[in-house]
Amino acid sequence: MTDFDGxxxxxxxxxxxxxxxxxxHEVRVLRIDTVDGLRDAIARLAxxxxxxxxxxxxxxxxxxxxxxxxxxxxxxxxxxxIDGLRRARPTAVxxxxxxxRAAARLPDGRDAVVAAALAIVEADARGNRAMGARAxxxxxxxxxxxxxxxxxxxxxxxxxxxxxxTGLGVVRELAARGRVDHVLVDETRPLLxxxxxxxxxxxxAGIDHAVISDAAAAGLIVGGQVDAVIIGADRIAANGDTAxxxxxxxxxxxxxxxxxxxxxxxxxxxxxxxxxHGGAIEIEYxxxxxxxxxxGRRVAPAGxxxxxxxFDVTPARLLTAIVTEQRLVHVARGEQPGxxxxxxxx
Amino acid sequence: MTDFDGxxxxxxxxxxxxxxxxxxHEVRVLRIDTVDGLRDAIARLAxxxxxxxxxxxxxxxxxxxxxxxxxxxxxxxxxxxIDGLRRARPTAVxxxxxxxRAAARLPDGRDAVVAAALAIVEADARGNRAMGARAxxxxxxxxxxxxxxxxxxxxxxxxxxxxxxTGLGVVRELAARGRVDHVLVDETRPLLxxxxxxxxxxxxAGIDHAVISDAAAAGLIVGGQVDAVIIGADRIAANGDTAxxxxxxxxxxxxxxxxxxxxxxxxxxxxxxxxxHGGAIEIEYxxxxxxxxxxGRRVAPAGxxxxxxxFDVTPARLLTAIVTEQRLVHVARGEQPGxxxxxxxx
Numbered sequence: 001m002t003d004f005d006g007x008x009x010x011x012x013x014x015x016x017x018x019x020x021x022x023x024x025h026e027v028r029v030l031r032i033d034t035v036d037g038l039r040d041a042i043a044r045l046a047x048x049x050x051x052x053x054x055x056x057x058x059x060x061x062x063x064x065x066x067x068x069x070x071x072x073x074x075x076x077x078x079x080x081x082i083d084g085l086r087r088a089r090p091t092a093v094x095x096x097x098x099x100x101r102a103a104a105r106l107p108d109g110r111d112a113v114v115a116a117a118l119a120i121v122e123a124d125a126r127g128n129r130a131m132g133a134r135a136x137x138x139x140x141x142x143x144x145x146x147x148x149x150x151x152x153x154x155x156x157x158x159x160x161x162x163x164x165x166t167g168l169g170v171v172r173e174l175a176a177r178g179r180v181d182h183v184l185v186d187e188t189r190p191l192l193x194x195x196x197x198x199x200x201x202x203x204x205a206g207i208d209h210a211v212i213s214d215a216a217a218a219g220l221i222v223g224g225q226v227d228a229v230i231i232g233a234d235r236i237a238a239n240g241d242t243a244x245x246x247x248x249x250x251x252x253x254x255x256x257x258x259x260x261x262x263x264x265x266x267x268x269x270x271x272x273x274x275x276x277h278g279g280a281i282e283i284e285y286x287x288x289x290x291x292x293x294x295x296g297r298r299v300a301p302a303g304x305x306x307x308x309x310x311f312d313v314t315p316a317r318l319l320t321a322i323v324t325e326q327r328l329v330h331v332a333r334g335e336q337p338g339x340x341x342x343x344x345x346x
Numbered sequence: 347m348t349d350f351d352g353x354x355x356x357x358x359x360x361x362x363x364x365x366x367x368x369x370x371h372e373v374r375v376l377r378i379d380t381v382d383g384l385r386d387a388i389a390r391l392a393x394x395x396x397x398x399x400x401x402x403x404x405x406x407x408x409x410x411x412x413x414x415x416x417x418x419x420x421x422x423x424x425x426x427x428i429d430g431l432r433r434a435r436p437t438a439v440x441x442x443x444x445x446x447r448a449a450a451r452l453p454d455g456r457d458a459v460v461a462a463a464l465a466i467v468e469a470d471a472r473g474n475r476a477m478g479a480r481a482x483x484x485x486x487x488x489x490x491x492x493x494x495x496x497x498x499x500x501x502x503x504x505x506x507x508x509x510x511x512t513g514l515g516v517v518r519e520l521a522a523r524g525r526v527d528h529v530l531v532d533e534t535r536p537l538l539x540x541x542x543x544x545x546x547x548x549x550x551a552g553i554d555h556a557v558i559s560d561a562a563a564a565g566l567i568v569g570g571q572v573d574a575v576i577i578g579a580d581r582i583a584a585n586g587d588t589a590x591x592x593x594x595x596x597x598x599x600x601x602x603x604x605x606x607x608x609x610x611x612x613x614x615x616x617x618x619x620x621x622x623h624g625g626a627i628e629i630e631y632x633x634x635x636x637x638x639x640x641x642g643r644r645v646a647p648a649g650x651x652x653x654x655x656x657f658d659v660t661p662a663r664l665l666t667a668i669v670t671e672q673r674l675v676h677v678a679r680g681e682q683p684g685x686x687x688x689x690x691x692x
Contacts, residue, residue, distance in 0.1 A: 024647040184653065187637060187645070189535060189559040195638065195646040203649040210653040211646050213535040213637050214561040215593025219629075219658025222595060247561025249568060253599040283565075291533060291559050292541070294641045299533070300541040300557050301370040303549035307530065307556040312565025 004029075005125075005163035007052035008059070010118060014066070015059045019046045020159055020193075024200035035064045035081045042088040042095070045191060049160020050094040050234050050270050051124045057098030058117035060085050065110055091243055091284045091311050093235040093272045121162045127267050127325030128164040132173035135265050135323040139170070139228055140179060142261055147181035148174060148227045151217060154188045154245035155197035156232030156265065166265040167232040168198060170323070175207045183209040184226060186217055188245060190290040190308065214247045221254035229255045233266035233322075238338020240316030240331045241278025246309050252318035261320040268324045273339045278313035286310045350375075351471075351509035353398035354405070356464060360412070361405045365392045366505055366539075370546035381410045381427045388434040388441070391537060395506020396440040396580050396616050397470045403444030404463035406431050411456055437589055437630045437657050439581040439618045467508045473613050473671030474510040478519035481611050481669040485516070485574055486525060488607055493527035494520060494573045497563060500534045500591035501543035502578030502611065512611040513578040514544060516669070521553045529555040530572060532563055534591060536636035536654065560593045567600035575601045579612035579668075584684025586662030586677045587624025592655050598664035607666040614670045619685045624659035632656045 009016045015032040021044060022028050030046060032038045038060045041047050047056050061082055068078045086099040098120055105112040139148065156167030164172060174180050183202060188194035195211045202209040212220065220226055229251050235243040242248070242264055255262040275281060288306030293299055300306065319331040329337045355362045361378040367390060368374050376392060378384045384406045387393050393402050407428055414424045432445040444466055451458040485494065502513030510518060520526050529548060534540035541557045548555040558566065566572055575597050581589040588594070588610055601608040621627060634652030639645055646652065665677040675683045 025644075185650075186561075187535070189533070189561055192640065192645050195650070199646045199650040203647045210634075210651045211637050212653050213592065214559070215532075215535055215591075215596065216637075216653070216655050216658070218596035218599060219592060219655060220653075222599075222661075223658075245561075246559065246565060250561065250564035250596045250600065253564060253568075253603055254596065257599055288556075291557050291562075295643055297641055298371075299538055299641065300545045301549045304531075304541070304545040305556045307558050307562070307566075309562050309565060312562070312569075 006158040006161050007047050007049060008056055008162065010059055010121065015063055017041055017047045017056070018159070020048065020197060021046050023196050032063055034067050035060065035085055038063055039085055039088045049155065050092055050232060051128070051161035051166060051267055052159070053089065053092050054094035054098035054269055055117070055121045055124060055162050057085060057095045058102035058120045061099060061102035061106070062110065062114050062117060065113060089284060090282050091234050094269050097269045124162045124267065125164065128161055128166060128169045130325040131166060131265050131267070131323050132164065132169035134328055135170040135230070135263055136173040136177060138321060138323065138328055139174065139261065139263065140177070143227050148179055149181050149184070149225060150174070151184040151186070151221065151226045151229045151251065152198060153186040153194060153231050153248055153251055155193040157198055157201040159197050159201060160232060166267065167230045168201060170230050170263070170265050171207065172205060175205065180207060183207060184217070184220060185209050185211050186214045186247060187211055188247065189214055217251055218254040221251065221258050221260060224258065226258070226260055228261040228263060230263045230265060233264045233270050234311055235275070235281055236264070236266060236271045236322060236337055237275040237277050237281060238273050239277045239336050240319060240322060240329065241281070242314045242319065242322070243278065243281045243283070243311045244314065246312050249312040249314045252314040256318045262318060263320055264322045266322065266324060268326055271324070271337050278315060281313055283313070284310045352504040352507050353393050353395060354402055354508065356405055356467065361409055363387055363393045363402070364505070366394065366543060367392050369542050378409055380413050381406065381431055384409055385431055385434045395501060396438055396578060397474070397507035397512060397613055398505070399435065399438050400440035400444035400615055401463070401467045401470060401508050403431060403441045404448035404466045407445060407448035408456065408460050408463060411459060435630060436628050437580050440615050443615045470508045470613065471510060474507055474512060474515045476671040477512060477611050477613070477669050478510065478515035480674055481516040481576070481609055482519040482523060484667060484669065484674055485520065485607065485609065486523070489573050494525055495527050495530070495571060496520070497530040497532070497567065497572045497575045497597065498544060499532040499540060499577050499594055499597055501539040503544055503547040505543050505547060506578060512613065513576045514547060516576050516609070516611050517553065518551060521551065526553060529553060530563070530566060531555050531557045532560045532593060533557055534593065535560055563597055564600040567597070567606060568604050570604065572604070572606055574607040574609060576609050576611060579610045579616050580657055581621070581627055582610070582612060582617045582668060582683055583621040583623050583627060584619050585623045585682050586665060586668060586675065588660045588665065588668070589624065589627045589629070589657045590660065592658050595658040595660045598660040602664045608664060609666055610668045612668065612670060614672055617683050624661060627659055629659070630656045
């Protein structure tokens with residue numbers, strides 16, 4: 001179907017993305033030549049997911065440099081374009097992080113920027129494997145009895161990263177160890193990243209799974225049909241409050257009620273040390289048409305409006321653990337992931 | 347658009363239903379001449395909602411009697427057809443209740459059965475007004491400060507009843523009193539009764555509302571943007587555990603976390619005194635295609651299966667109150683709605 005290992009690919013020809021809006025029915029590769037093209041791809045979620053946005057942002061700086069040469073931009077224009085790219089999605093901290101990491105090398109020339117961006121891609125792939133192994137170790141330790149019935153939300157797989165994935169990488173690792181019975185996949189309205197993307201990845205990986213409506217998750221969790229919930233994250237405040245795809249908070253409430261572990265797997269770059277708690281995280285509201293329509297067809301009456309928050313914030317008190325490529329933060333035992341939280345305490 | 351006051355209408359011509367699967371874009375009236383036709387309408391949710399199913403079941407006994415005359419059924423065939431109608435949807439207790447109430451008058455002839463069925467219709471309409479007023483009094487008392495921001499799920503309006511509605515009837519009553527700021531409407535996957543039916547009713551009634559994805563509800567409730575959650579019910583166990591449209595439990599968990607009232611409005615006939623607690627309620631699983639597809643179009647990969655519980659059970663510990671046409675059961679203060687629960691205690 002594709003030789004992509006994840007959401008994107010970099011070659012001498014430049015940046016290419018899988019257009020995730022067309023999955024699972026069509027695998028179309030987008031060639032990205034302009035900053036506007038990349039911003040558009042990010043805005044309409046052709047590429048999405050925290051780690052992939054970090055990598056795309058970093059490689060986007062190279063795209064901007066090449067476009068600047070082609071179109072004769074001055075330095076101010078280049079800086080403005082890079083800043084616009086940086087702010088293409090407000091909640092995802094990794095996008096800005098990736099842009100900043102690559103842009104810091106601008107004075108050293110294109111090769112240095114490319115090297116910085118590719119270092120992010122390679123570190124992400126290595127990091128995903130490391131966090132997957134660490135989180136799998138943790139879940140095997142706390143749930144030693146039997147093959148696990150897991151539940152996940154949105155897509156935190158290879159398609160949100162450069163390969164393997166974060167939350168879904170944990171699922172892959174547990175499956176490789178023979179510890180997965182099956183995976184319940186929230187369809188994840190409004191854009192159905194679960195039924196379109198996560199189900200596609202699990203089907204390709206041969207991991208048994210069933211798609212459920214988002215609304216069904218709480219009943220299945222509280223009803224004892226789920227051993228653990230595993231998700232990624234879009235931004236983690238210093239105290240552990242976590243912004244993720246809208247619907248994650250509901251899963252955390254249900255898991256807490258059921259006493260099931262709720263594990264967040266995300267790269268260190270997702271931890272926003274400058275944000276002390278979830279109340280300071282800006283929540284992106286997307287176009288109301290995403291909830292009022294489907295596939296271009298209006299569902300709701302003409303007179304109805306919609307409200308479409310893309311994320312919600314799960315308070316740290318509802319998390320079991322945050323697992324990164326470097327460490328496990330046992331939030332349920334009072335550990336906090338961020339420096340400013342530690343500073344606030346000390 | 348229609349002169350129907352609710353889901354169905356009875357006249358000398360027989361039973362007519364609005365085909366709710368076509369709303370909000372088309373108002374089509376179904377004439378019901380056969381038991382099979384009614385069972386089909388119930389199975390594909392052309393008519394749905396606990397009170398409407400009670401009325402449809404009762405009037406369906408008349409439909410069966412007329413069909414029996416036309417087609418020369420014997421008494422055994424008639425009884426078997428009525429029993430099949432009774433079991434068309436396993437979780438909704440009102441359907442069987444309505445069938446049984448009307449069928450009890452079979453020995454007295456058609457006029458007596460019609461009278462029993464129409465008595466259910468009329469009592470439902472009166473009862474909805476009474477429960478709406480009672481629940482509105484309660485919410486005005488506990489939330490006296492300002493126009494209320496309400497959240498509801500699925501459709502508990504006139505379309506689930508004979509007129510006015512249960513949960514949505516409370517909203518109508520509060521709106522008539524000038525106490526509604528706006529209503530957040532869960533779209534209610536997989537069949538979108540919220541964005542299709544509840545939004546249609548609220549738009550017609552001129553009540554300000556916004557459709558949200560089911561997954562967005564928890565974040566909005568816990569984030570303090572909802573003053574109260576009001577829903578109907580499909581079956582209430584004697585101890586107060588309540589089966590409702592899948593997704594209701596998640597709302598209850600969020601409301602409990604936020605300290606927002608969670609009110610169930612349902613007729614007394616929804617209370618199943620023979621069922622001691624929620625664990626004894628059979629949950630209907632519907633066709634997996636409802637979650638694997640959206641608006642008739644396949645979303646998930648061909649290799650993926652789906653899991654589609656139609657209901658979940660909210661434990662009584664998460665409810666604030668159950669309001670019926672006869673009484674308010676203050677569940678949060680330890681009151682229980684059912685006789686067998688009272689018996690178990692005494």
